[in-house]
Amino acid sequence: SEEDEEIVQKAFSRTFQDPSNLSERFIKFIDKCLDDYETIKGYYAPYTTLVQASGTGKSKLLINVAEKIMTVYCCLRDSKSSGYPFRSDIANILVRDFMNEQEAIATYLAYICACFQKMQEFDRDFKEWMDWHTNKISQEKFWRDVENRMGDIKSHLMKCSKDSETTELVKKYLVKKKHIERKGSVKYLFAFDEAHTLISKNDGNKSVGKNSLFYYIRRALILLPKEAGIFAIFTDTHSNISNFSPVSYLDPSKRVAEEGFILFEPFYLLDTVDMNVNFKKVMTLKESADPQHFFQYGRPLWGALLMPSSDTKGMESEHIIELAMDKLIGGKFFSVWKKDLKDSQKKIDILETLAILGPRLCIEVAPQSGYAPDLIANNMRLCINILEDRKYVVTSMPTEPVLAEASARIMNDPHVSLTELINQLSEALKKGVVEAGYRGELTARLLLLNAWDCCIKKKNEKEKSFDDTDIIFRFVTIEDFLRSLLADNVYEKIENRLEKK
Structure with missing residues (x-):
């Protein structure tokens, strides 16, 4: 009902309680991941997963972290779901059928490049940026502009025949026009919430050939220049851990399975249980x-x-x-x-x-x-x-x-x-x-x-x-x-x- 929807929105907007410095620990974790990716050979792609059960505050953690790191938040919730946060308007472009592997990878790279351009043009604080592209009213215009930019970028990326050519072209779109003043490795965080739609075969069979969309978004992340300072986080309430961070012999990528590439461990220590309890108060x-x-x-x-x-x-x-x-x-x-x-x-x-x-x-x-x-x-x-x-x-x-x-x-x-x-x-x-x-x-x-x-x-x-x-x-x-x-x-x-x- 509308009344329940309003309650859920208000509940989600409550001040994030963080007695154990969870946000800082998460930020240190992803900073170390990207630092290792940039300096140590063997890591597969600049991403990790946020794993925990429903109701523990995963989405809320991302929103809170977005006040400290420039974050692009995209909720990929199923189109039929009435859950909260709401599905982002751009999700229809990211979760759909593609003609082939090249189009899928080009689409995800175009998404990252277009959002990067928008971030460079934004001149207010991180919190206002987050509100601009997640607010139910203002996000429509924001994502429409991103989609328009993606069309032009994607058409150029589709002409690349080699991975090296693609990376060089992406570099031209990731020109840093403003300086992000934070010491950590992660300058730009791309968050994909409710990401089970990237691996689900139940939502209109969104895949290319035998691989899920998640396989191709990982391939896109690999093609980003390492010095870009970009890291991705995938989270979801209803996804299986092994879909996002599989054991090597079950990984859909032959490069991971056969060449020994390393995936970053998931972040799962969400110690939010009983965080609202006042243990000092004596109750009758x-x-x-x-x-x-x-x-x-x-x-x-x-x-x-x-x-x-x-x-x-x-x-x-x-x-x-x-x-x-x-x-x-x-x-x-x-x-x-x-x-x-x-x-x-x-x-x-x-x-x-x-x-x-x-x-x-x-x-x-x-x-x-x-x-x-x-x-x-x-x-x-x-x-x-x-x-x-x-x-x-x-x-x-x-x-x-x-x-x-x-x-x-x-x-x-x-x-x-x-x-x-x-x-x-x-x-x-x-x-x-x-x-x-x-x-x-x-x-x-x-x-x-x-x-x-x-x-x-x-x-x-x-x-x-x-x-x-x-x-x-x-x-x-x-x-x-x-x-x-x-x-x-x-x-x-x-x-x-x-x-x-």
Whole structure:
């Protein structure tokens, strides 16, 4: 709705909270990458990837960094998506079918050259530059001018028959008319947000031959003169890590696979979890059950949606929980997803099972499993570490009240079979998808969770509060919980030891 859209925009415009100097660490990281590319032989192209799960602040980080580095920001979000940030107007030119490889590479080089020219002509600060080409109103005129410039540049680049000729011609377009006063190697950052459309074969099969568009944009980056000070960053909410930074033997470029070229490691340490929490404040039980409090835990998305600004009403907490439920199952509407379970006899698969149970069960997904990057890409699981060879991805699902509540509601929905979830979890253990060294602990956790859920249901029936859908965000007595957990004959043995209050 328009109201939700306004809330999301306001939430995105909130001041970037950076208690751990994340922006500075990211800038140092890309500066080192470009410095190594310029001085050390063996690196393939001047780019890297920004990898992390949804809601952790990747796009917000780029916007904040753009205040310190001259940045061209382009959101390549799917044309059918209603997400935020909005798809950039120029995306239709960059994500489309090309006649051949030469046209694709020439288009991406023309884009970089045309934007470079615009940057040289701009005489205000970096923040105003960023607003000029990302603002929903002003960007149309900006990108139309870029597109017009691209046409002329592209026609000249198409005449080049050798890579060396192309690079020499590009140099003529990258004439620096103004001095960028920053000490780092990166003078100009080209950011491609929601970049999964460059590798996706689902959006109209946007590719040239057997290669994805990402292959050709990398080829364009290679042809840039090293002294240009240009670096590219690719980021996305729903892309698989290996698509952007693959292991060498899976890389689509023969030059990388056969000649031993090095790709820069991804940047993934987005330590934004719990960044909005005031740990010094002592809370009462009543205060801790207030959405204003527990929505601050976890990734910053939840708190931003609840309180986008001091003068704007945020989303209702119930709406945010529903959004979290949709995100846990891969971005589908939960209402549609569960209807499919009922109508088409569809089975819950292992990926969905791990996503649903993850926020409550503390599941350890095997780093070598192919499910690990998929859970980061589509199901809110966080990336903790990526080994240098990129074969192993360590993931985690931190304690997040919002996701735990979303998980609990899915698990207790009448259309979702807990037995089926447990069977799929068992199958994941057999296949080595889930670390099998702590089966006893998993069983204990399932029993405790089931006891809690049953306790909440009984409490609702007793209090006749059937409209209260919260499962996690409620209090129960130890007595009621133990009564739900233990068999009657066992509970009777300890009942007298419980202190009545």
